[in-house]
Every structure is written in C-alpha cells, then in structure tokens.
Amino acid sequence: MKKIIVLVCLFGVHFGIFAQSTLEVKGYLGVSSTQLARKADLVGVGGVEMNNLTEFGFLLSKRISQKLRFTAGVGYSFSEVKYQPPFCSSCGEEFNSGQISDFKMLSFPIYAEYTLGKYFYAAAGPIIDLELSNEETYSDQSGIGYLIGLGARWQAEKFTFSIFPNYKRHGMIPFDNSSKFKHVLQEIGVQAGVRYSF
Secondary structure, three states: OHHHHHHHHHHHHHHHHHHOOOOEEEEEEEEEEEEEEEOOOOOOOOEEEEEEEEEEEEEEEEEOOOOEEEEEEEEEEEEEEEEEOOOOOOOOHHHHOOEEEEEEEEEEEEEEEEEEOOOEEEEEEEEEEEEOOOOOOOOOOOEEEEEEEEEEEEEEOOEEEEEEEEEEEEEEEEOOOOOOOOEEEEEEEEEEEEEEEO
C-alpha cells in the first residue's frame, strides 16, 4: 500500500508541474513481443512464456525547448502467461500440460523525447511498475525499469499522430529483491498514439 501511495504522489507532482503551462495529452495502444527469463539460469524448474502482451495508456507532455519534451503518464498492460513445469513421468498428463494465467500490470513511464529532424524523435527514461496479478509461477515484476525507443510523428493542426517502436526492461530495481533467480520481463514492441495540443 505504501508503494501505491508513493507512486500516486510522484505522479501528482509531475501533473502539478505540467498544469502550470500548456499541455499535450496523448492516448496510445501498443503490442509487444516478450521474454520472461531469469537473471540466472536454473536447471529442472520448468519454463515460463508470455504471449500477446497488449498495453494502452495516457501521457501528459510539455515542451522544454525547441527539441526537448518531457513526458509522464500511466499505462495498463495485460497478457497470458504459460507455465510449463519440469517433466514428471509419474505425475500424470494434467500436471505435465502446464497452466495458463493472466498477467496485469500498471506502469508509470517518465521519459524525455528529443526531436530528430521534422518527423522523428528518440525517447528514453524510467518506468515504475506495479504488477496487479498474483502468480507463484514467476517473479513479481513490480519495480523500476526503463524504456528506450525511436519514433515518428506527423502533425495536423492540434493533433499529432505517432508510431513508437521501443524496448522495455522491467524490474531492473525490483521492489522485492529477495531472489537472485528473479524473472525479468523484457519487451520489444510498438505503440500507436494520438496527441492533442491544448
């Protein structure tokens, strides 16, 4: 609960900074290819696979200079996770077939965008994650990670349309660092968004 209060306060501070000047608000939808792997390999523990990660969210953005923009927001991602236990010859088909569970996570990205020419931009910054699912087959992904990406955007009066291919690594600084064999979620994905300037 303390983690959630801290995150809400941080987000409120960023919103307060943005509210003092002209804002741009953006809605986005994204899809990612994922890898959920351990920091260190273990033998005989089974495997975890995440499929079809989808995300959507909202961002607030402020121009700092001609080429630099500061962005913060909130996103929600969800997927399916398949856990395949190590093979057990005496356990039966039901055990060996594995299990499928839902993955849900709330993320708070805070990053800088740097304009590269008329249409392109680069972005990088931290992400604060809170995993909402409660599974025992893989490690909790709550923590601080990062994103980097290179995007393109087209402006039409007050609307800006963007495509943002990106890489994300979650849990670089986990809230629970009790295991050196912790799973780390990595994403290679693309976001499509629409931004409105006030």
